[in-house]
Amino acid sequence: MTMKIKQKRVLGMILFAGCVGLALSTLAWSDGDEWYEHDREAYEHAEGGFYGNTSDVPIITNAAYKTECSACHFAYPAGLLPERSWLSVMNNLENHFGENAELDPETQAAITRYLQGHAADRIPNRFSRSILRSIRPDQVPLRITETSYFEHKHREVPARMVRGNDKVRSFSNCLSCHRMADKGVFDEDSVRIPGFGRWED
Ligand code: HEC
Ligand code: HEC
Known part of the structure; x- marks a missing residue:
């Protein structure tokens, strides 16, 4: 009798774990778009293979970034470009899309650090993940608007x-x-x- 109950419980636990696993894996890849498939494996591998699935992109928490980078346009969330893109944007501010957006060295360094730490490759967000997957590892887009994910959407x-x-x-x-x-x-x-x-x- 007790044996039977125990067996049932174990079976139940195995089934439950299986369902959770299945649900998680569908959640993780449920975008349904195939255009990013090319480097999915490399990406999964590099990032340890697990992603949370939050949909809101983290808002800007850095005061210097908010002030300096919203003078001419909306301050783009850091999570919408990979770290390598932000580095390139921040290292070329004197020649910024036809404008000069140069900053003093300390402010520039502080904003760069912030962007690096909150870039698409650092946060568990589904849009960040999709953007990242839509660009090849050797691509360094300077615009969110030129990524395949953006164009696709x-x-x-x-x-x-x-x-x-x-x-x-x-x-x-x-x-x-x-x-x-x-x-x-x-x-x-x-x-x-x-x-x-x-x-x-
Ligand atoms: C002097 C004005 C000015 C300042 C200050 C400025 N930008 Fe820009 N930025 C522009 C212009 C102009 C564009 C191009 C907009 C367009 O194509 O409509 C642009 C575009 C961008 C884009 C690409 C947006 C896209 O199309 O996906 C990024 C990223 C960006 N800026 C980041 C920054 C960051 C980071 C800072 C702060 C260090 C900053 N900008 C400060 C003028 C500025
Ligand atoms: C002219 C208006 C317009 C502008 C400007 C615009 N978008 Fe969009 N965006 C849309 C529309 C409309 C959709 C939904 C398109 C569809 O589903 O066919 C969309 C979809 C999206 C999605 C996917 C949303 C989802 O639920 O799947 C993201 C992410 C996004 N936009 C980000 C951006 C970012 C970042 C910028 C600025 C760099 C931007 N968009 C600029 C109109 C705009």
């Missing part, structure tokens, strides 16, 4: 809503459409395109 957004839209002008102005981008929220339900409203697929 925005491929159905017509130019008249962006370039042809005085209230947007450029895809780089995340906050004009992603109204909660400053809270780290980028999911498509929170999109409101100026002059066009909600996004309906």
